[in-house]
Amino acid sequence: MSQPFRLNKEGLINRNKKISFTFNGKKLFGYEGDTIASALIANGIHLVGRSFKYHRPRGFFGAGVEEPNAKLQVEFNGHSEPNVNATEMELVEGLSATSQNCWPSVNFDIGAINNFLKMFFPAGFYYKTFMWPKSFWYKIYEPFIRKAAGLGVASIEKDKERYEHKFEYCDLLVTGSGPSGLASAYAAAKNGAKVILAEDKPRFGGTLLTDDVSIDNLSGKDWAEKIITELKSMPNVTVKNRSQVFGYYDHNMLVMFERVSDHLEKKSKFTPRQRLWYIRAKETILSTGSIERPIVFGNNDTPGIFLSAAAKEYMKVYGVLVGKKPLIFTNNDSAYETALEFKKNNVEPIILDTREEHSSELIDEAKSKGIDIRFSHGVIVANGYKKVKSAKIGKLNKDKNSFEKIETVDCDCICVSGFWTPSVHLASQSGNKLKYEEKIDAFIPDKKKQHETSVGAANGSFTLEESLKHGFENGSNLSAKITETKTEISIPNVNEKKYGAHDKFWCMPLPKNENPKRFVDFQNDVSVSDIEIALREGYRSIEHVKRYTTLGMATDQGRTSNLNGLQLVSNIENKIVPEVGHTTFRPPFTPITIGTIVGREVGMEYMPTRKTPMHEWHEKNNAVFVDAGAWKRPRYYKEGNETLFEASKREAKNVRENVGICDVTTLGKIDIKGPDAAEFLNRVYTNAWMKLPIGKARYGLMLREDGIVMDDGTTTRISENHYHMTTTTAQAANVLSHLEYYLQIVWPELNVNVVSTTEQWAGAAIAGPKSRDMLSKLYPDLDVSNDALPFMGYKEVEFFGVPSRIFRISFSGELAYEINVKSDHGMFMWEKMMEVGKEFGNQPYGTEALSTLRIEMGHVAGPELDGRTIPSDVSLNGLVSKKKDFIGKNSLGREAFNVESRQKIVGLIPIDRKSSIPEGSHIVQDQNAKLPNPKLGHVSSSCWSVENNNPFSLAIMKDGKNMIGKKFFAVSPLKNKSIEVEVISSHYVDPEGKRVRS
Template sequence: MTQKFRLENGGLINRDKKLSFKFNGKTYYGYEGDTLASALIANGVHLVGRSFKYHRPRGFFGAGVDEPYAIVQLYRNNETEPNIKATEQELFEGLVAKSVNCWPSVNFDIGAINNFLKIFLPAGFYYKTFMWPKSFWYRVYEPFIRKAAGLGVASTKHDKERYEHKYEYCDLLIAGSGPSGLASAYAAAKNGATVILAEDKPRFGGSLLTSDVNIGNQSGEDWANSIISELKEMPNVVVKNRSQVFGYYDHNMLVMSEKVSDHLPKTKKHHPKQRLWYIRAKEVLISSGSIERPLVFGNNDTPGVMLSSAAKEYLKVYGVLVGKNPLVFTNNDSGYETAIEFKKNGVNPIILDSRVNPQSEIIDEAINLGIKIKFSHVVVAAQGYKKVSSADIAKISDDKKQLGAIENINCDCICVSGFWTPTIHLASQSGNKTKFKEEIDAFVPGTSKQKETTLGAANGIFTLEETLKDSFIAGQDLSKKITNNDNKISFPNVVEKKSSQHDKFWCVPMPKGKSYKRFLDFQNDVAVSDIEIALKEGYRSIEHVKRYTTLGMATDQGKTSNLNGLQLVSDIENKVVPAVGHTTFRPPYTPISIGAIVGREVGKHSKPTRKSPMHSWHEKNNAVFVDAGVWLRPRYYKQGSETLFEASKREAKNVRTNVGICDVTTLGKIDIKGPDAAELLNRVYTNAWLKLPVGKARYGVMLREDGIVMDDGTTTRISENHYHMTTTTAQAANVLSHLEYYLQLVWPELNVNVVSTTEQWAGAAIAGPKSRKLLEKLFPNNDVSNEGLPFMGYMESELFGVKARIFRISFSGELAYEVNVESDNGQFMWEKIIELGQEFQVQPYGTEALSTLRIEMGHVAGSELDGRTISYDTSLEGLISKKKDFIGKRSLNREAFNSSDRQKIVGVVPLDKKTSIPEGSHLVKDAQAPLPNKKLGHISASCWSVEHDNPFSLAILKDGKNMIGEKLFVMSPLKNKVIPVEIVSSHYVDPKGERVRS
C-alpha cells in the first residue's frame, strides 16, 4: 500500500527506514519518526474509532497529548495496552493496533444506531432512564451500558514489563522544551544551576519545529537543536524527552512519567518500560505551551475536521498531508500559517475567516501567495459521514448572529483554529488561583503559589520575542538566587511575523430548520444542546454541569473542550467567563499507566520479607509458611500427605505429651536500659514493676490512654538497670514508638533508653512435659530444676560455647522455656535442640499448633486484643494495680467499662463436640429470632482441642462472667451455619495453671 498522503520531501522523519505495521488487521507502511497517527494519515486512513456515546465515526483531531479521538488498543511484544493515543504512540516495526469502542468493526458499527437515536440520549439520559426498577440496574442496565460504552480492554495477564521509580532533586525543573523551556533552561544552566528539562514528545523544540521564525539567524528548529545539543553536553543538566511532567504536588514535588521503551518493538534487556520520576525542585518553570481551541459548528466531529496546528504539525514534522483539498476555518492568524504551509507544498487551501477585515503580515503573505480567503465567513456544518466530503459555509453578520445563504463547497478536511488555550494544569495543581485574561479569552496563572513560574504561551504570551526574553530572564534570575552566579547571556535577534487580534467568536449559530450536533467535548460526545439542557434543568455550578453532562470528564480531561464549554455556559447565563469559573485541574495531566505508578513494588517486592535465622532449616523440613506481618513463619511441618488440620493436631498433641519446639524469633524484643527503667515499666504496664528482682520475668499488659489494651508480653530484668521486653509480633513497631513517645515527649526526665533488638536474638520456645529433661541435656552445667529455674525465672548460660538466655515462660500452658541466642547462632541452637531432643520425641511446631495450644488454655492474643477490648474483657483485670497510676488508668472509670453485664472472654464448645466453629461467627440466644438477631458476642479464635479432642473456641461475650454453662447458638451467615453451643470457662486446659509451675 502506498503512502498517498506523504509528501515527496520534508518532515523530520527518517525516510531511509521504512516500518511496517498493522491497523485493524491491515498492513501499512510508515517511517521511523512517525507516530501511529501520522503513518495512518499518510496512508489515507482517517477512520480510527467510534465515539463513546453515539458511536459516531472518529478520526484524528490533534497531533499530541490533547487528542480526544484517536484512541487505540495497542499490541506490542505479546502484550496489549488499552487507550493509547495514536497521536502519541511512536511507530515501530511490527506495531499492531486496533480500534476500540466498535463492534463488529470500525466500518460497520452496530452501536452507531445510537447516533440515529441521539434525540433520546441527551445529557442525563442515563440518570433519568435507568433509575427504575432499581433491581434492573445490576442485572440489565449496567451490563448493557458497560458493553455498549467504554474504551479499550485491559489485559488480564501478568504484566512482565518492569517499571521503575526514581527520586531526583534539582535546582530548576522545566516542563516543556518549546522556546520558553529552552531559553530558561539555557540561561539557568549557564549559571551553574542543576536543571532537568522535560519534553513529553520524542523531539525537543515544541512550537519551534512547526513555526516559520528565525532566531539568531537560524531557523527555529535549528536554534532549538543547537541549544539542546549544548545542554546535553553540560554536566549540570538532565535533558529528557518522552517525559511528561503530569503532577504538581505539595512542597514542590513533581512527578514525571518517562516512556523509556514504549517507542521500541520490545523493551531492551535491563531497561524498564517506563520510569516514574519523583522530582523535588527548588524552582519550577512551567513552559507547557498552549493547545489550540476548536471552533464549534455542525457535525464538527466528522473525521477530517481537525485543529489547524495539528494539520501544520503533520505537514512540517511528518511530511504528511491531512487532505489535498483543505478548508481552513479560523478566527485568528494561526489558521493562515497552516494554509501557507499547504500552499508551499503545492496544495490550494481555502481560508474562511470569521473576522470582517483583519490585517497583518501573515494575512498579507497568504494573499501574496494567492490563497483564496473569505472574510466574515464560517463553516455551518461539515458534510460526509466517515470523512469530510464537503462543507456548508455561509457569510456571517458582524454581530455573529445571522447567517447568510448557505453554500456547499467541496473539501476533504477542515482545519479549525479558535485561538489558543494556555496549558495551565501544572500551575493550577500547585495551588495557583488562575485568572481570566480578556485579551486571549482564556485563563492564565495568577500569583505563584509554590515555587512555580509560568512562561510563554502557558502564561498567555503568544509572541516569540516576548516569550524568549521573559524566559531568558526567568532562567537567569531564578538560577542566580540559587547559585549566586551571574552569567549574562546575549539575547538573540528574533524574526517573526506579527499577528492581528483574534475574533471573540467560537460557536457558529444553528441555521434555521437544522438540528446539527455541534460538539464541545469530542471524547465524551457532549454537544451544545446537552449543556443547554443541563442549564435548563437548573444546574448552575460549572462543577455540576460537568458531572451531569460529562463535559471534560473523559481521558483527555477536556483539553480541547473546557473553555468552549465555559464560553457557552457564560453566554447562556449572561455572565462573564471568570464568573462561571473553571473546574478543578487535578493530576495526572494525562493518563499514566498503573504499572508506572506501582513501580517495582509488585508481587514479592510489594513488601520486604523477613525470615528468621532458622528459615532454611524450616524449608528443608517441609515447613508450609504463612505471612505474619512481613515475617514468614512456619505454619506447620508437613509429613507425608498430611493436611494442615492433621499436621497441626499432631504437633500440638506432641507438645502436650512430649516436647515441641517453636521458632519465636518474630516476637518483638525491646532492650530497655537506664536507672529509671523500672519506673518506665511501672508507668507503661498496668501491674507493679518496681519490685521485680533481677533474674525474674513478669507478664505485663499495656493500655492505650483510652483504656483499651494495646499489647501484652513478658519483660525480664536482666540486671539492675537492664530489662528485656517482649511484644507480640504484630505490635512490635507500635510498642517501640509508644515508648519513645512517652520518653521523648511526656516524661523526658526519665533516664531510659529503648532500642529494638528483635533481629538481634533468635528465639526457640521449648514446651511440653519433657522440656526440662531436654533443657538438662542442652545446659548440663546449669541447675534447671524447678528450684534452680522456677516459673518466670531467667538465667544466662552457654549452649555448647554459645551465649544463651533462658527464660522460663509459657504460652502453651505446658512446662516451657524460651531460649534466645544471638541471631547468627540461631540455626546452631535449633539443630542442637532437635538433635538432643530426639530421645524425648521432640517435634517442631508451627503457628497453627501454637494457636491451638494458646486457645485451649485461654491465653489471649491479637484476635482478642483487637483494639476494642479492655483488661476486664480479656480477664486480665487481676493485673491492674490499684496502688499506682499508669497509661490509660484514668479511662478505666468510664461507665461502659464498669457496667455489670460487660463483655468477657469465655470458652465455647459445640454441643455435638464435632462441628468446628467459624471464627468471626456471632453468638445469639435464639437461632430462630427474626433479623436483626441480637448479637451477644463473637467468636475470636477457634481450634480443635487436642486435650479434649473436640472443637473449642474463645469468644468475647456480653455478660460472659455469668454465662458459663449457658446454651447459645453460633451463627455464621457467611458459612451458612447454625451451631448449638455451650459456654464454658476460657481455660479449657489445666485451669489451675499447675503444669507451667511443675
C-alpha cells in the same frame, strides 16, 4: 505500498527506515519517527474509532496530548495496551493497532444505531433511565452499558515488563522544551544550577519545530537543536525527552512519567519499559505551552476535521498532508500559517475567517500568495459520514447569529482554529488559583502558591519574543538565587510574524430547521444541546454541569472542550466566564500505566521479606509459611499428605504429650537500660514493676491512654538497670514508638534508653511435659529443677559454647522455656535442639499449633486484644494495679467500662461437639430472628482442642460471665453456617495453670 498523503521531502522522520505495522488487520508501513496517527494519515486512513455514546465515526483531531478521539488498542513488544493515544504513540516494527468501542468493526458498527436514536440519549440519560427498578442495575443495566460504552480492553496477562521509580533532586525543573523552556533551562544551566529539562514529545523544541520563525538567523528548529546540544553537554543538566511531568504535589514535588523503551524495537534485559520520577525541585518553570481551541459547528466530529496547528504539525514534522482540499476555519491569525504551509506544498486551501475583512501581516501574506480568503465566514455543518466530503458554509451577519448567504463547498478536510488555551494544569495542581485573562479569553496562572513560575504560552504570552525573554529572565533570576552566580546572556534577535487580534467567537449558530450535533467534548460525546439541557434542568455550578453532562470527564480531561463549554454556559447564563469558573485540574495530565505507578514493588519486591535465622531449616523440612507482617513464619510442617488441620493437630498434641519446639524469633524484643528503667516500666505497664528481682521475668500488660489494651508480653530483669522486653510480633514497631514517645516527650526526666533488638536474637520455645528433660540435655551443667529455675525464672548460660539466655515463660500453657541466642547462632541452636530432642519425641510446631495451644488455655492474643478491649474484658484485671498510676489508668474508671453487662471473654463449644465455629461468627440468641438480629458478641479465635478432642472457641460476649452454661447460636453469614453453642469458661484446659509451674 505507496503513501498517497506523504509529502516528498518535508518532515523530521527518517525516510531511510521503513516500519511495518497493521491497523485493524491491514498491513501498512510508515517511517521511523512516525506516530501511529501520522502513519495512518499518510496512508489515507482517517476513520479510527467510534464515539463513546453514539458510536459515531471518529478520526484524528490533534497531533499530540490534545487528541480526544484516536484511542486505540495497541499490541507491541509482546503486550496489549488499551486507550493508547495514536497521536502520541511512536511506530515500532510489528506494532498492531485496532479500533475500540466498535462491533463488529469500525466500518460497520452496530452501536451506531445510537446515533439515529440520539433524541433518546440526552444529557443525564443514564441517570434518568436506569434508576428503576433498582435491582436491575447490577445485573442488567450496568453490564450492558459497560459493554456498549467501554474503551479498550485491559490485558489479563501478567505484565512481564520492568518499571522503575527514581528519586531526583534539582535546583530547577523545566517542564517543556518549547522556546520559553529552552531559554529558561539554558539561562539556569549557565548559572551553574542543577537543571532537569523534561519534554513530553520525542523531539525537543515544541512550537519551534513547526513555526516559521528565526532566532539569531537560525531557523527555530536549528536554534532549538543548538541549545539542546549545548545543554546535553553540560554536567549539571539532565535533558529528558518522552518524559511528561504530569503532577504537581506538595512542597514542590513533581512526578514525571518517562517512556524509556516503548519506541525501541529491541532493548537490553534490564531496560525498564517506563520510569516514574519523583523530582523534588527547588524551583519549577512551567513552560507547558498551549493547546489550540476548536470552534464548534455542526457535525464537527466527522473524520477529516483537525485542529489547524495539528494539520501544520503533520506537514512539518511528519511530512504528511491531512487532506488535499482543505478548508481552514478560524477566528484568528495562527491558522493562516497552516494555510501558507498547505500552499507551500502545492495544496490550495480556502480560508474561512469569522472576522470581518481586515489586514495583518499574515493575512496580507496569504492574500499575496493568492489564497482564497472569505471573511465573516464559517463552517455551519460538515457533510460526510465516515469522512468529510463537503461543508455547508455561511456568511455571518453582523451579530453573528444568522447567515446572509449559505453555500456548499467541496473539501476533504477542515482545519479549525479558535485561538489558544494555555496549559495551566500543573500550575493549578500546585495550588495556584487561576485568573481569567480577558485578552486571550482563557485562564492563566495567578499568584504563586509554591515555587512555580509559568512562562511563555503557558502564561498566556503567545509571541516568541516575549516567550524567550521571559524564559531567559526567569531561568536566570530563579537559578541565581540558588547558585548565587549570574551569567549575563544576551537575548537573541527574533524574527516572527505579527498576529492580529482574534475574534471572540467559538460556536457557529445553526440555520432554521437544521439540527446537526455540535460537539463540545468529543471523547464523551457532549454536544451543545446537552449543555443547554443541563442548564434548563437547573444545573448552575460548572462542577455540576460537568458531572451531569460528563463534559471534560474523559481521559483527555477536556483539553479541547473545557473553555468552549464554559463559554457556552456563560453565554446562556449571561455571565462572564470568570464568574462561571473552571473545573479542577487533577493529575495525571495524561493517562499513565498502572505498571509505572507500581514500579518495582511487585511480587517478592512488594514488601521486604523478613526471615528468621532458622528459615532455611523450615524450608527444608516442608514448612508451609504464613505472613506475619513482613515475617515469614512456619504455619505447620507438612508430613506426607497431611492437611493443615491434621498437621496442626499432630503438632499441638505432641506438645501436650511430649515436647515441641517453635521458632519465636519474630517476637518483638526491646532492650531497656537506665537507672530509671524500673520506674518507666512501672508507668508503662498496668502491673507493679518496682520489686521485680534480677533474674526474673514478669508478664506485663500495657494500655493506651484511652484504657484499651495495647499489647502484652514478658519483660525480664537482666541486671540492676537492664531489662529485656518482649512484645507481640504485630505490635513490635508500635510499642517501640510508644516507649520513645513517653521517654522523649512526656517524661524526658527519666534516664532510660530503649532500642529494638528483635533482629539481634534468635528465639526458640521448648514446650511440653518433657521440655525439662530436654533442657537438661541441652544444658548438662545447669540445675534445671523447679527450685533452681522456677516459672518466670531467667538464666544466662552457654549453649554448647555460645552465649544464650533461658527464660522460663510459656505461651502454650505447658511447662516451657524460651531460649535466645545471637541471631548468627540461631540455626546452630535449632539443629542442636532437633538432634537432642529426638529421644523425647520432640517435633517442631508452627503458628497454627501455637494458636491451638494458647486458645484452649484461654490465653489472649491479637484477635482478643483487637483495640476494643480493656483488661477486664479479657480477664486480665488481676494485672491492673490499684495502687500506682500508669498509662491509661484514669480511663479505666469510665462509666461505660464498668457497667455490669460489659463484654467479657468466654469459651464456646458446639453442642454437637463436632462442628467447628468460624472465627468472626456473631453470637445471637435466635438464629431465625428478623434482621437485624441483635448481636450479643463475636467469636474471636477458634481451634480444635487437642486436649478434649472437639472444637473450642474464644468469644467476646456481652455480660459474658453470666452467660456461662447458656446456649446460643454462632452465626456466620459469610460461611453460611449457624452452629448451636454452649458458653463455658475461657480457660478450657488447665484452668489453674498448674502445668506452667510444674
